[in-house]
């Protein structure tokens with residue numbers, strides 16, 4: 311919702327930022343299982359954030375920052391650190407005003423060059439843990455004044471099939487709950503499966519104290535790319551500007567949205583990509599990856615069918631052939647832990663031997679190095695120290711690296727939260743490499759989230775096995791990209807390119823990968 315509204319406001323020429331408030335107590339989602347919380351989205355400035363920030367970034371094109379996502383955990387951590395330092399000068403530290411003040415500060419932080427800040431509060435109205443956020447928003451609205459802030463409430467209008475009826479009661483109840491917290495919504499965005507008839511809209515308006523035109527139906531859309539256009543057709547951006555008393559009857563420029571919808575909904579080709587991973591039961595665990603593959607398809611007007619394949623299946627040769635043979639390309643995504651690694655390595659061997667386009671991301675690149683080390687370079691027990699002690703740590707712990715803030719150091723005993731190599735780092739690409747031609751540049755910057763890296767003590771043996779280190783950190787110390795020049799498309803990257811792909815600006819590696827899959831689809 312916030313991402314689509316941001317896109318509509320931008321299309322009218324406004325500068326926007328979107329922020330997400332997560333009421334849970336984790337300091338950030340970095341240590342949460344992808345099964346609990348979906349993917350962890352990493353920003354350029356190295357924050358591990360909620361996956362909604364990925365949507366915001368993809369829809370608005372504005373790079374998200376650490377200051378765009380805050381959890382109760384982070385707020386309490388900051389407050390308790392201040393309390394221990396004695397910053398409160400003997401005061402009793404309380405939810406109101408100390409926690410609410412911190413929340414208000416986050417809401418307005420770094421906002422000088424903006425027209426609108428969109429703050430999304432996670433969870434549901436009535437949750438105990440979101441109360442301080444609601445209270446902070448109530449205060450903020452009072453402090454900023456009526457035409458400087460508005461409140462939009464997303465509600466559900468369920469359809470009861472047996473009665474053939476839309477039910478407005480849940481919306482009425484949740485608005486009542488919200489107003490009891492002192493927040494009267496200006497706009498209601500009503501999620502519904504069926505069109506909201508005029509009389510139901512009028513009923514919601516009357517019960518909820520909202521103008522009828524500001525009760526906006528939000529029907530399930532054909533795709534996420536259709537949502538901004540649909541909200542515009544229902545008048546969301548008009549109503550928002552009206553609530554702010556802004557006179558703006560110019561039509562927004564939505565041409566780029568029409569263009570990507572056309573590319574997405576009217577494809578001319580089709581490819582099937584096998585993603586061999588571990589968290590395949592929950593699509594949100596690979597949200598950005600899914601989007602980046604679709605963007606790569608948009609670049610070629612191609613429908614991308616993604617087959618999520620559990621790596622553990624590939625421990626037998628038979629399954630590999632039957633399940634991977636129909637794929638036009640194979641991708642191994644990032645991940646943590648040993649489970650499924652043998653299946654990943656076997657899939658990489660299959661892609662390498664059969665000349666099927668292969669893309670390895672983060673753990674996927676590390677597995678591509680283990681595959682080469684074991685099956686070509688003759689290091690049969692090559693492994694990664696992530697999976698336990700090994701005589702041949704072809705992948706090892708990063709203990710020291712150069713960041714923008716100086717040298718960072720870690721060891722086996724470091725905390726797990728927030729201690730990986732995180733955020734944007736530059737890399738230099740070899741002249742004449744496949745990746746340099748794909749990026750059309752020799753200098754790139756990509757986002758990282760990993761604790762281990764290819765151990766350069768094994769560089770010579772890996773190179774003898776046909777892998778080339780075509781991208782390195784600028785100091786030449788850390789391997790960023792490997793590729794196989796004797797293969798049509800075989801690239802492994804230590805970073806997460808999917809985090810920077812946008813529908814209007816598909817990431818070059820994903821666009822090229824889908825191009826290679828298209829070529830492959832014509833061969834088979």
Ligand code: GLN
Nearest residue numbers: 644645672673760761762
């Ligand atoms: N587990 C690996 C590491 O920490 C890879 C991480 C990832 O794929 N994001 O290095």
